[in-house]
Amino acid sequence: MLYWAPNGAHACRCTKRQGGGEMNMTTQDRHETEKLLTPAEVAALFRVDPKTVTRWAKAGKLTSIRTLGGHRRYRESEVRDLLGGGH
Amino acid sequence: MLYWAPNGAHACRCTKRQGGGEMNMTTQDRHETEKLLTPAEVAALFRVDPKTVTRWAKAGKLTSIRTLGGHRRYRESEVRDLLGGGH
DNA sequence: ATAGATTTGGGTAATTCGGGCG
DNA sequence: AATGTCCGAATTACCCAAATCT
Numbered sequence: 001m002l003y004w005a006p007n008g009a010h011a012c013r014c015t016k017r018q019g020g021g022e023m024n025m026t027t028q029d030r031h032e033t034e035k036l037l038t039p040a041e042v043a044a045l046f047r048v049d050p051k052t053v054t055r056w057a058k059a060g061k062l063t064s065i066r067t068l069g070g071h072r073r074y075r076e077s078e079v080r081d082l083l084g085g086g087h
Numbered sequence: 088m089l090y091w092a093p094n095g096a097h098a099c100r101c102t103k104r105q106g107g108g109e110m111n112m113t114t115q116d117r118h119e120t121e122k123l124l125t126p127a128e129v130a131a132l133f134r135v136d137p138k139t140v141t142r143w144a145k146a147g148k149l150t151s152i153r154t155l156g157g158h159r160r161y162r163e164s165e166v167r168d169l170l171g172g173g174h
Numbered sequence: 175a176t177a178g179a180t181t182t183g184g185g186t187a188a189t190t191c192g193g194g195c196g
Numbered sequence: 197a198a199t200g201t202c203c204g205a206a207t208t209a210c211c212c213a214a215a216t217c218t
Contacts, residue, residue, distance in 0.1 A: 036134035039190065049200055050190075065133075065170060068148045069207045071190055073134045125217095126181065136209055137181070156216045158181055 036065060036073035045083060123152060123160040132170060 042062075043050040057064035057072055062082075064072040129149075130137040144151035144159055149169070151159040
């Protein structure tokens with residue numbers, strides 16, 4: 001009578017990124033191991049209306065991933081680049 | 088001692104699928120070697136609530152495999168296709 | 175067999191979508 | 197051209213207790 005748990009909870013995170021470092025990912029963001037942000041979160045970071053974030057996505061200024069229901073999700077790394085990359 | 092990996096090999100190979108080239112699999116993967124994801128894992132990838140993933144499965148938007156106890160498991164390949172394929 | 179985490183099921187708020195207007 | 201707001205409809209998030217998984 002012992003635990004039989006050959007497999008854990010699948011905490012597979014593949015290549016965990018180090019904080020702050022700017023890792024050059026593949027040209028196209030093919031890695032789905034990216035943290036995603038909701039429209040409200042991105043809007044709060046930029047201090048704009050969520051609708052404005054949606055317009056940025058529609059204009060191609062921001063990469064958007066869609067849920068199966070049509071809601072948009074945004075890549076955290078891209079947002080942080082745009083926020084901190086004030087050039 | 089019997090080692091059986093119910094949820095897949097958990098090797099986290101992170102194979103880099105190079106530009107657009109998709110494997111020539113038949114329509115569906117008939118082997119049981121397909122890695123399955125738990126609702127929480129799929130939810131984390133899409134940045135949604137696990138219950139939302141359940142709704143997608145009920146609506147037929149996502150293929151679900153049921154455990155003998157009724158819990159759902161999802162095909163990793165399908166999830167990845169939906170994440171990156173639907174630009 | 176016990177424990178802790180996860181999932182399921184329903185129900186009800188909170189977001190988001192899309193279009194159009196100012 | 198770029199934002200913010202109003203509207204209805206759709207999607208998603210959080211609440212609970214019971215069942216299932218590791």
